[in-house]
Amino acid sequence: MxxxxxxxxxxxxxxxxxxxxxxxxxxxxxxxxxxxxxxxxxxxxxxxxxxxxxxxxxxxxxxxxxxxxxxxxxxxxxxxxxxxxxxxxxxxxxxxxxxxxxxxxxxxxxxxxxxxxxxxxxxxxxWMQYMTAYGALIDIGELDTDDFVLIPAASSSVGIAAIQIARMMGATPIATTRTEEKKQALLDLGAAAVIVTEEENLVEEVRRLTDNRGARIVFDPVAGPYVENLASVTSPGGILFIYGALSLKATPFPLFKALANALSIRGYTVFEISLDDDRLARGVHFVKQGLAHGLLKxxxxxxxxxxxxxxxxxxxxxxxxxxxxxxxx
Missing domain, CATH: 3.90.180.10 (Medium-chain alcohol dehydrogenases, catalytic domain)
Structure with missing residues:
Protein backbone atom coordinates (compact mmCIF):
# COMPACT_ATOMS: atom_id res chain seq x y z
CA MET A 1 0.00 0.00 0.00
CA TRP A 127 3.71 25.59 -11.03
CA MET A 128 2.44 27.25 -7.87
CA GLN A 129 5.15 29.87 -7.91
CA TYR A 130 5.29 30.68 -11.60
CA MET A 131 1.58 30.41 -12.34
CA THR A 132 0.71 32.59 -9.34
CA ALA A 133 3.16 35.29 -10.37
CA TYR A 134 2.29 35.00 -14.07
CA GLY A 135 -1.43 35.40 -13.43
CA ALA A 136 -1.08 38.64 -11.50
CA LEU A 137 1.79 40.27 -13.36
CA ILE A 138 1.12 39.14 -16.93
CA ASP A 139 -2.44 37.85 -17.39
CA ILE A 140 -4.15 40.52 -15.28
CA GLY A 141 -1.51 43.20 -14.69
CA GLU A 142 -0.25 43.30 -18.30
CA LEU A 143 3.26 44.13 -17.09
CA ASP A 144 5.23 46.45 -19.37
CA THR A 145 8.89 47.32 -19.74
CA ASP A 146 8.71 50.68 -17.98
CA ASP A 147 6.77 49.38 -14.96
CA PHE A 148 8.00 49.18 -11.39
CA VAL A 149 6.82 46.12 -9.46
CA LEU A 150 6.93 46.07 -5.66
CA ILE A 151 7.27 42.55 -4.24
CA PRO A 152 6.85 42.22 -0.45
CA ALA A 153 8.14 39.06 1.25
CA ALA A 154 10.21 38.52 -1.87
CA SER A 155 12.29 35.59 -0.59
CA SER A 156 9.37 33.19 -1.00
CA SER A 157 9.27 31.03 -4.09
CA VAL A 158 6.41 33.12 -5.52
CA GLY A 159 8.31 36.31 -4.72
CA ILE A 160 11.39 35.04 -6.54
CA ALA A 161 9.21 33.96 -9.47
CA ALA A 162 7.81 37.50 -9.62
CA ILE A 163 11.34 38.94 -9.67
CA GLN A 164 12.30 36.63 -12.53
CA ILE A 165 9.15 37.35 -14.54
CA ALA A 166 9.58 41.11 -14.08
CA ARG A 167 13.16 40.81 -15.32
CA MET A 168 12.03 38.63 -18.22
CA MET A 169 9.60 41.38 -19.30
CA GLY A 170 12.12 44.22 -18.88
CA ALA A 171 10.30 45.71 -15.87
CA THR A 172 11.95 46.81 -12.61
CA PRO A 173 11.36 44.56 -9.58
CA ILE A 174 11.74 46.13 -6.13
CA ALA A 175 11.84 43.53 -3.37
CA THR A 176 11.15 43.92 0.32
CA THR A 177 12.34 41.81 3.22
CA ARG A 178 12.04 42.35 6.95
CA THR A 179 15.73 42.04 7.87
CA GLU A 180 19.14 42.58 6.31
CA GLU A 181 19.81 38.82 6.31
CA LYS A 182 18.24 38.10 2.90
CA LYS A 183 19.02 41.38 1.14
CA GLN A 184 22.12 40.31 -0.79
CA ALA A 185 20.53 37.03 -1.87
CA LEU A 186 17.56 38.91 -3.34
CA LEU A 187 19.88 41.28 -5.20
CA ASP A 188 21.78 38.28 -6.55
CA LEU A 189 18.47 36.77 -7.69
CA GLY A 190 17.66 39.81 -9.81
CA ALA A 191 15.92 42.40 -7.64
CA ALA A 192 16.82 45.89 -8.84
CA ALA A 193 16.65 47.09 -5.23
CA VAL A 194 15.77 45.60 -1.85
CA ILE A 195 14.04 47.53 0.93
CA VAL A 196 14.70 46.21 4.46
CA THR A 197 11.42 47.16 6.11
CA GLU A 198 12.61 46.89 9.73
CA GLU A 199 15.35 49.43 9.01
CA GLU A 200 14.09 51.58 6.15
CA ASN A 201 10.97 53.63 5.49
CA LEU A 202 9.05 51.81 2.75
CA VAL A 203 7.20 54.85 1.43
CA GLU A 204 10.29 57.05 1.26
CA GLU A 205 12.39 54.33 -0.38
CA VAL A 206 9.84 53.45 -3.05
CA ARG A 207 9.37 57.10 -3.91
CA ARG A 208 13.13 57.54 -4.17
CA LEU A 209 13.65 54.44 -6.29
CA THR A 210 10.80 55.27 -8.68
CA ASP A 211 11.39 59.05 -8.94
CA ASN A 212 8.06 59.54 -7.11
CA ARG A 213 6.12 57.50 -9.68
CA GLY A 214 5.34 54.62 -7.33
CA ALA A 215 4.92 50.99 -8.34
CA ARG A 216 2.24 50.26 -10.94
CA ILE A 217 1.93 46.70 -9.60
CA VAL A 218 2.24 45.70 -5.95
CA PHE A 219 2.20 41.94 -5.36
CA ASP A 220 1.58 41.23 -1.68
CA PRO A 221 1.18 37.87 0.14
CA VAL A 222 1.00 39.32 3.66
CA ALA A 223 -2.06 41.61 3.90
CA GLY A 224 -2.88 43.04 7.34
CA PRO A 225 -2.32 46.65 8.46
CA TYR A 226 0.74 47.11 6.22
CA VAL A 227 -1.60 47.37 3.22
CA GLU A 228 -1.99 51.06 4.11
CA ASN A 229 1.71 51.61 3.36
CA LEU A 230 1.53 49.55 0.18
CA ALA A 231 -1.38 51.65 -1.07
CA SER A 232 0.71 54.76 -0.41
CA VAL A 233 3.36 53.60 -2.88
CA THR A 234 1.06 52.24 -5.60
CA SER A 235 1.16 54.58 -8.58
CA PRO A 236 -2.01 56.35 -9.79
CA GLY A 237 -4.14 53.83 -11.65
CA GLY A 238 -2.01 50.98 -10.34
CA ILE A 239 -2.99 47.57 -8.99
CA LEU A 240 -2.36 46.23 -5.49
CA PHE A 241 -2.73 42.45 -5.57
CA ILE A 242 -3.27 40.70 -2.24
CA TYR A 243 -2.67 37.00 -2.83
CA GLY A 244 -2.14 35.75 0.70
CA ALA A 245 -2.94 36.36 4.35
CA LEU A 246 0.30 35.64 6.18
CA SER A 247 -0.42 38.45 8.63
CA LEU A 248 -3.70 36.88 9.88
CA LYS A 249 -4.56 40.39 11.15
CA ALA A 250 -7.46 42.47 9.89
CA THR A 251 -6.73 44.15 6.57
CA PRO A 252 -8.01 47.74 6.32
CA PHE A 253 -9.27 49.15 3.07
CA PRO A 254 -7.29 52.36 2.33
CA LEU A 255 -10.31 54.18 0.99
CA PHE A 256 -8.98 57.71 0.55
CA LYS A 257 -5.73 56.54 -1.08
CA ALA A 258 -7.75 54.37 -3.44
CA LEU A 259 -10.09 57.26 -4.28
CA ALA A 260 -7.35 59.82 -4.70
CA ASN A 261 -5.25 57.67 -7.02
CA ALA A 262 -7.86 55.47 -8.73
CA LEU A 263 -6.22 52.36 -7.31
CA SER A 264 -7.39 48.82 -7.95
CA ILE A 265 -7.00 46.79 -4.76
CA ARG A 266 -8.00 43.20 -5.32
CA GLY A 267 -7.80 39.74 -3.90
CA TYR A 268 -6.17 37.20 -6.17
CA THR A 269 -5.39 33.50 -6.18
CA VAL A 270 -3.77 31.25 -8.74
CA PHE A 271 -7.14 29.57 -9.31
CA GLU A 272 -8.29 32.53 -11.42
CA ILE A 273 -5.82 31.19 -13.96
CA SER A 274 -5.59 27.47 -13.29
CA LEU A 275 -9.34 26.77 -13.37
CA ASP A 276 -9.75 28.42 -16.78
CA ASP A 277 -8.49 26.15 -19.57
CA ASP A 278 -7.49 28.93 -21.96
CA ARG A 279 -5.73 31.07 -19.36
CA LEU A 280 -3.99 28.01 -17.94
CA ALA A 281 -2.72 27.00 -21.39
CA ARG A 282 -1.34 30.50 -22.00
CA GLY A 283 0.34 30.46 -18.59
CA VAL A 284 1.92 27.06 -19.16
CA HIS A 285 3.26 28.23 -22.53
CA PHE A 286 4.69 31.42 -20.99
CA VAL A 287 6.46 29.52 -18.20
CA LYS A 288 7.83 26.83 -20.51
CA GLN A 289 9.21 29.50 -22.84
CA GLY A 290 10.88 31.24 -19.90
CA LEU A 291 12.40 27.96 -18.73
CA ALA A 292 13.60 27.05 -22.20
CA HIS A 293 15.39 30.38 -22.63
CA GLY A 294 16.94 30.30 -19.17
CA LEU A 295 14.99 33.36 -18.01
CA LEU A 296 13.04 31.42 -15.38
CA LYS A 297 14.83 29.02 -13.06
Missing amino acids: PRIVRFHQTGGPEVLQIEDLPSRQPGPDEVRIRVAALGLNRAEAMFRAGNYLEPPVLPARIGYEAAGVIDALGEGVEGLQPGDAVAVVPAFSMTAYGVYGEEAVVPARAVVKTPPELSAVEAASL PIIARTFPFEQIVDAHRYMESNEQIGKIVVTV
Whole structure:
Protein backbone atom coordinates (compact mmCIF):
# COMPACT_ATOMS: atom_id res chain seq x y z
CA MET A 1 0.00 0.00 0.00
CA PRO A 2 1.27 3.52 -0.76
CA ARG A 3 2.25 5.82 2.07
CA ILE A 4 0.04 8.93 2.16
CA VAL A 5 0.17 12.03 4.37
CA ARG A 6 -3.07 12.92 6.14
CA PHE A 7 -4.11 14.84 9.23
CA HIS A 8 -6.98 14.01 11.58
CA GLN A 9 -7.12 17.37 13.33
CA THR A 10 -6.01 20.88 12.47
CA GLY A 11 -2.93 22.31 14.09
CA GLY A 12 0.83 22.64 13.75
CA PRO A 13 3.17 20.52 11.63
CA GLU A 14 3.00 17.69 14.15
CA VAL A 15 -0.57 16.79 13.10
CA LEU A 16 0.73 15.45 9.76
CA GLN A 17 0.83 11.65 9.74
CA ILE A 18 2.21 9.18 7.22
CA GLU A 19 -0.30 6.35 6.79
CA ASP A 20 -0.50 3.20 4.68
CA LEU A 21 -3.65 3.49 2.57
CA PRO A 22 -5.11 1.43 -0.26
CA SER A 23 -4.06 2.45 -3.74
CA ARG A 24 -6.69 4.53 -5.57
CA GLN A 25 -7.77 3.98 -9.14
CA PRO A 26 -8.19 7.13 -11.23
CA GLY A 27 -11.76 7.99 -12.17
CA PRO A 28 -12.94 9.60 -15.40
CA ASP A 29 -10.64 12.42 -16.52
CA GLU A 30 -8.14 11.64 -13.76
CA VAL A 31 -4.59 10.28 -13.73
CA ARG A 32 -2.57 8.50 -11.08
CA ILE A 33 1.01 9.58 -10.56
CA ARG A 34 3.85 7.69 -8.94
CA VAL A 35 5.26 10.62 -7.00
CA ALA A 36 8.99 11.43 -6.92
CA ALA A 37 8.94 14.88 -5.32
CA LEU A 38 6.55 17.30 -3.59
CA GLY A 39 6.68 21.10 -3.59
CA LEU A 40 5.59 22.74 -0.32
CA ASN A 41 3.40 25.85 -0.17
CA ARG A 42 2.20 28.24 2.50
CA ALA A 43 -1.35 27.50 1.44
CA GLU A 44 -0.87 23.93 2.65
CA ALA A 45 0.36 25.07 6.05
CA MET A 46 -2.70 27.31 6.35
CA PHE A 47 -4.98 24.45 5.24
CA ARG A 48 -3.38 22.14 7.83
CA ALA A 49 -3.90 24.78 10.53
CA GLY A 50 -7.52 25.44 9.58
CA ASN A 51 -6.82 28.99 8.38
CA TYR A 52 -7.25 28.53 4.63
CA LEU A 53 -9.87 29.55 2.06
CA GLU A 54 -11.74 26.30 2.69
CA PRO A 55 -11.83 24.12 5.81
CA PRO A 56 -10.38 20.61 5.58
CA VAL A 57 -12.67 17.59 5.67
CA LEU A 58 -11.08 15.33 8.27
CA PRO A 59 -9.21 13.07 7.94
CA ALA A 60 -7.72 15.21 5.20
CA ARG A 61 -5.19 14.69 2.47
CA ILE A 62 -3.04 17.68 1.62
CA GLY A 63 -0.84 19.09 -1.10
CA TYR A 64 -1.01 20.96 -4.40
CA GLU A 65 2.32 20.27 -6.13
CA ALA A 66 4.04 17.03 -7.09
CA ALA A 67 6.21 15.62 -9.84
CA GLY A 68 6.53 12.04 -10.94
CA VAL A 69 5.46 9.55 -13.59
CA ILE A 70 1.92 8.64 -14.68
CA ASP A 71 1.16 5.00 -13.94
CA ALA A 72 -2.59 4.84 -14.62
CA LEU A 73 -5.19 6.72 -16.67
CA GLY A 74 -8.88 7.18 -16.03
CA GLU A 75 -11.53 6.94 -18.70
CA GLY A 76 -11.54 9.78 -21.23
CA VAL A 77 -8.00 11.00 -20.67
CA GLU A 78 -6.30 12.10 -23.89
CA GLY A 79 -2.81 13.35 -24.65
CA LEU A 80 -1.18 11.55 -21.72
CA GLN A 81 0.23 8.04 -21.37
CA PRO A 82 1.57 5.82 -18.59
CA GLY A 83 5.27 6.56 -18.28
CA ASP A 84 4.94 10.28 -19.00
CA ALA A 85 6.95 12.47 -16.62
CA VAL A 86 4.58 15.15 -15.35
CA ALA A 87 4.15 17.82 -12.71
CA VAL A 88 0.95 18.91 -11.00
CA VAL A 89 -0.51 22.41 -11.33
CA PRO A 90 -2.62 23.67 -8.39
CA ALA A 91 -5.93 23.46 -10.25
CA PHE A 92 -8.22 21.71 -7.76
CA SER A 93 -9.53 21.87 -4.20
CA MET A 94 -7.56 20.14 -1.46
CA THR A 95 -10.87 18.97 -0.07
CA ALA A 96 -11.06 16.71 -3.15
CA TYR A 97 -7.41 15.93 -3.91
CA GLY A 98 -4.06 15.95 -2.11
CA VAL A 99 -0.67 15.00 -3.50
CA TYR A 100 1.48 14.39 -0.39
CA GLY A 101 2.26 10.70 -0.76
CA GLU A 102 3.90 7.99 -2.80
CA GLU A 103 1.02 8.17 -5.26
CA ALA A 104 -1.49 10.85 -6.15
CA VAL A 105 -4.70 10.86 -8.16
CA VAL A 106 -5.42 14.25 -9.72
CA PRO A 107 -7.48 15.72 -12.57
CA ALA A 108 -5.78 15.15 -15.92
CA ARG A 109 -6.17 18.83 -16.75
CA ALA A 110 -4.00 19.65 -13.72
CA VAL A 111 -0.87 17.91 -15.00
CA VAL A 112 1.79 19.25 -17.35
CA LYS A 113 4.45 17.19 -19.08
CA THR A 114 7.85 17.91 -17.58
CA PRO A 115 10.58 19.20 -19.92
CA PRO A 116 13.29 16.53 -20.13
CA GLU A 117 16.01 18.89 -18.89
CA LEU A 118 14.30 19.31 -15.49
CA SER A 119 14.72 16.99 -12.52
CA ALA A 120 11.72 15.84 -10.48
CA VAL A 121 12.81 18.19 -7.68
CA GLU A 122 12.79 21.15 -10.07
CA ALA A 123 9.51 20.08 -11.69
CA ALA A 124 7.79 19.84 -8.29
CA SER A 125 8.76 23.44 -7.59
CA LEU A 126 7.38 25.06 -10.75
CA TRP A 127 3.71 25.59 -11.03
CA MET A 128 2.44 27.25 -7.87
CA GLN A 129 5.15 29.87 -7.91
CA TYR A 130 5.29 30.68 -11.60
CA MET A 131 1.58 30.41 -12.34
CA THR A 132 0.71 32.59 -9.34
CA ALA A 133 3.16 35.29 -10.37
CA TYR A 134 2.29 35.00 -14.07
CA GLY A 135 -1.43 35.40 -13.43
CA ALA A 136 -1.08 38.64 -11.50
CA LEU A 137 1.79 40.27 -13.36
CA ILE A 138 1.12 39.14 -16.93
CA ASP A 139 -2.44 37.85 -17.39
CA ILE A 140 -4.15 40.52 -15.28
CA GLY A 141 -1.51 43.20 -14.69
CA GLU A 142 -0.25 43.30 -18.30
CA LEU A 143 3.26 44.13 -17.09
CA ASP A 144 5.23 46.45 -19.37
CA THR A 145 8.89 47.32 -19.74
CA ASP A 146 8.71 50.68 -17.98
CA ASP A 147 6.77 49.38 -14.96
CA PHE A 148 8.00 49.18 -11.39
CA VAL A 149 6.82 46.12 -9.46
CA LEU A 150 6.93 46.07 -5.66
CA ILE A 151 7.27 42.55 -4.24
CA PRO A 152 6.85 42.22 -0.45
CA ALA A 153 8.14 39.06 1.25
CA ALA A 154 10.21 38.52 -1.87
CA SER A 155 12.29 35.59 -0.59
CA SER A 156 9.37 33.19 -1.00
CA SER A 157 9.27 31.03 -4.09
CA VAL A 158 6.41 33.12 -5.52
CA GLY A 159 8.31 36.31 -4.72
CA ILE A 160 11.39 35.04 -6.54
CA ALA A 161 9.21 33.96 -9.47
CA ALA A 162 7.81 37.50 -9.62
CA ILE A 163 11.34 38.94 -9.67
CA GLN A 164 12.30 36.63 -12.53
CA ILE A 165 9.15 37.35 -14.54
CA ALA A 166 9.58 41.11 -14.08
CA ARG A 167 13.16 40.81 -15.32
CA MET A 168 12.03 38.63 -18.22
CA MET A 169 9.60 41.38 -19.30
CA GLY A 170 12.12 44.22 -18.88
CA ALA A 171 10.30 45.71 -15.87
CA THR A 172 11.95 46.81 -12.61
CA PRO A 173 11.36 44.56 -9.58
CA ILE A 174 11.74 46.13 -6.13
CA ALA A 175 11.84 43.53 -3.37
CA THR A 176 11.15 43.92 0.32
CA THR A 177 12.34 41.81 3.22
CA ARG A 178 12.04 42.35 6.95
CA THR A 179 15.73 42.04 7.87
CA GLU A 180 19.14 42.58 6.31
CA GLU A 181 19.81 38.82 6.31
CA LYS A 182 18.24 38.10 2.90
CA LYS A 183 19.02 41.38 1.14
CA GLN A 184 22.12 40.31 -0.79
CA ALA A 185 20.53 37.03 -1.87
CA LEU A 186 17.56 38.91 -3.34
CA LEU A 187 19.88 41.28 -5.20
CA ASP A 188 21.78 38.28 -6.55
CA LEU A 189 18.47 36.77 -7.69
CA GLY A 190 17.66 39.81 -9.81
CA ALA A 191 15.92 42.40 -7.64
CA ALA A 192 16.82 45.89 -8.84
CA ALA A 193 16.65 47.09 -5.23
CA VAL A 194 15.77 45.60 -1.85
CA ILE A 195 14.04 47.53 0.93
CA VAL A 196 14.70 46.21 4.46
CA THR A 197 11.42 47.16 6.11
CA GLU A 198 12.61 46.89 9.73
CA GLU A 199 15.35 49.43 9.01
CA GLU A 200 14.09 51.58 6.15
CA ASN A 201 10.97 53.63 5.49
CA LEU A 202 9.05 51.81 2.75
CA VAL A 203 7.20 54.85 1.43
CA GLU A 204 10.29 57.05 1.26
CA GLU A 205 12.39 54.33 -0.38
CA VAL A 206 9.84 53.45 -3.05
CA ARG A 207 9.37 57.10 -3.91
CA ARG A 208 13.13 57.54 -4.17
CA LEU A 209 13.65 54.44 -6.29
CA THR A 210 10.80 55.27 -8.68
CA ASP A 211 11.39 59.05 -8.94
CA ASN A 212 8.06 59.54 -7.11
CA ARG A 213 6.12 57.50 -9.68
CA GLY A 214 5.34 54.62 -7.33
CA ALA A 215 4.92 50.99 -8.34
CA ARG A 216 2.24 50.26 -10.94
CA ILE A 217 1.93 46.70 -9.60
CA VAL A 218 2.24 45.70 -5.95
CA PHE A 219 2.20 41.94 -5.36
CA ASP A 220 1.58 41.23 -1.68
CA PRO A 221 1.18 37.87 0.14
CA VAL A 222 1.00 39.32 3.66
CA ALA A 223 -2.06 41.61 3.90
CA GLY A 224 -2.88 43.04 7.34
CA PRO A 225 -2.32 46.65 8.46
CA TYR A 226 0.74 47.11 6.22
CA VAL A 227 -1.60 47.37 3.22
CA GLU A 228 -1.99 51.06 4.11
CA ASN A 229 1.71 51.61 3.36
CA LEU A 230 1.53 49.55 0.18
CA ALA A 231 -1.38 51.65 -1.07
CA SER A 232 0.71 54.76 -0.41
CA VAL A 233 3.36 53.60 -2.88
CA THR A 234 1.06 52.24 -5.60
CA SER A 235 1.16 54.58 -8.58
CA PRO A 236 -2.01 56.35 -9.79
CA GLY A 237 -4.14 53.83 -11.65
CA GLY A 238 -2.01 50.98 -10.34
CA ILE A 239 -2.99 47.57 -8.99
CA LEU A 240 -2.36 46.23 -5.49
CA PHE A 241 -2.73 42.45 -5.57
CA ILE A 242 -3.27 40.70 -2.24
CA TYR A 243 -2.67 37.00 -2.83
CA GLY A 244 -2.14 35.75 0.70
CA ALA A 245 -2.94 36.36 4.35
CA LEU A 246 0.30 35.64 6.18
CA SER A 247 -0.42 38.45 8.63
CA LEU A 248 -3.70 36.88 9.88
CA LYS A 249 -4.56 40.39 11.15
CA ALA A 250 -7.46 42.47 9.89
CA THR A 251 -6.73 44.15 6.57
CA PRO A 252 -8.01 47.74 6.32
CA PHE A 253 -9.27 49.15 3.07
CA PRO A 254 -7.29 52.36 2.33
CA LEU A 255 -10.31 54.18 0.99
CA PHE A 256 -8.98 57.71 0.55
CA LYS A 257 -5.73 56.54 -1.08
CA ALA A 258 -7.75 54.37 -3.44
CA LEU A 259 -10.09 57.26 -4.28
CA ALA A 260 -7.35 59.82 -4.70
CA ASN A 261 -5.25 57.67 -7.02
CA ALA A 262 -7.86 55.47 -8.73
CA LEU A 263 -6.22 52.36 -7.31
CA SER A 264 -7.39 48.82 -7.95
CA ILE A 265 -7.00 46.79 -4.76
CA ARG A 266 -8.00 43.20 -5.32
CA GLY A 267 -7.80 39.74 -3.90
CA TYR A 268 -6.17 37.20 -6.17
CA THR A 269 -5.39 33.50 -6.18
CA VAL A 270 -3.77 31.25 -8.74
CA PHE A 271 -7.14 29.57 -9.31
CA GLU A 272 -8.29 32.53 -11.42
CA ILE A 273 -5.82 31.19 -13.96
CA SER A 274 -5.59 27.47 -13.29
CA LEU A 275 -9.34 26.77 -13.37
CA ASP A 276 -9.75 28.42 -16.78
CA ASP A 277 -8.49 26.15 -19.57
CA ASP A 278 -7.49 28.93 -21.96
CA ARG A 279 -5.73 31.07 -19.36
CA LEU A 280 -3.99 28.01 -17.94
CA ALA A 281 -2.72 27.00 -21.39
CA ARG A 282 -1.34 30.50 -22.00
CA GLY A 283 0.34 30.46 -18.59
CA VAL A 284 1.92 27.06 -19.16
CA HIS A 285 3.26 28.23 -22.53
CA PHE A 286 4.69 31.42 -20.99
CA VAL A 287 6.46 29.52 -18.20
CA LYS A 288 7.83 26.83 -20.51
CA GLN A 289 9.21 29.50 -22.84
CA GLY A 290 10.88 31.24 -19.90
CA LEU A 291 12.40 27.96 -18.73
CA ALA A 292 13.60 27.05 -22.20
CA HIS A 293 15.39 30.38 -22.63
CA GLY A 294 16.94 30.30 -19.17
CA LEU A 295 14.99 33.36 -18.01
CA LEU A 296 13.04 31.42 -15.38
CA LYS A 297 14.83 29.02 -13.06
CA PRO A 298 13.36 27.56 -9.86
CA ILE A 299 15.42 28.22 -6.75
CA ILE A 300 15.43 25.29 -4.32
CA ALA A 301 15.95 26.36 -0.72
CA ARG A 302 16.22 22.88 0.77
CA THR A 303 15.07 19.31 0.26
CA PHE A 304 13.75 16.87 2.87
CA PRO A 305 13.07 13.15 2.62
CA PHE A 306 9.41 12.10 2.73
CA GLU A 307 9.79 10.67 6.23
CA GLN A 308 10.62 14.20 7.48
CA ILE A 309 7.43 15.88 6.22
CA VAL A 310 6.78 17.32 9.69
CA ASP A 311 10.28 18.83 9.81
CA ALA A 312 9.78 20.22 6.32
CA HIS A 313 6.62 22.04 7.43
CA ARG A 314 8.41 23.35 10.51
CA TYR A 315 11.17 24.71 8.31
CA MET A 316 8.60 26.33 6.01
CA GLU A 317 7.07 28.14 8.97
CA SER A 318 10.49 29.29 10.23
CA ASN A 319 10.74 31.80 7.35
CA GLU A 320 14.42 30.95 6.97
CA GLN A 321 14.16 29.74 3.37
CA ILE A 322 14.96 31.60 0.18
CA GLY A 323 13.06 29.81 -2.57
CA LYS A 324 11.19 26.52 -2.67
CA ILE A 325 11.16 23.66 -0.18
CA VAL A 326 10.89 20.25 -1.84
CA VAL A 327 10.27 16.83 -0.30
CA THR A 328 11.69 13.81 -2.11
CA VAL A 329 9.67 10.60 -2.11
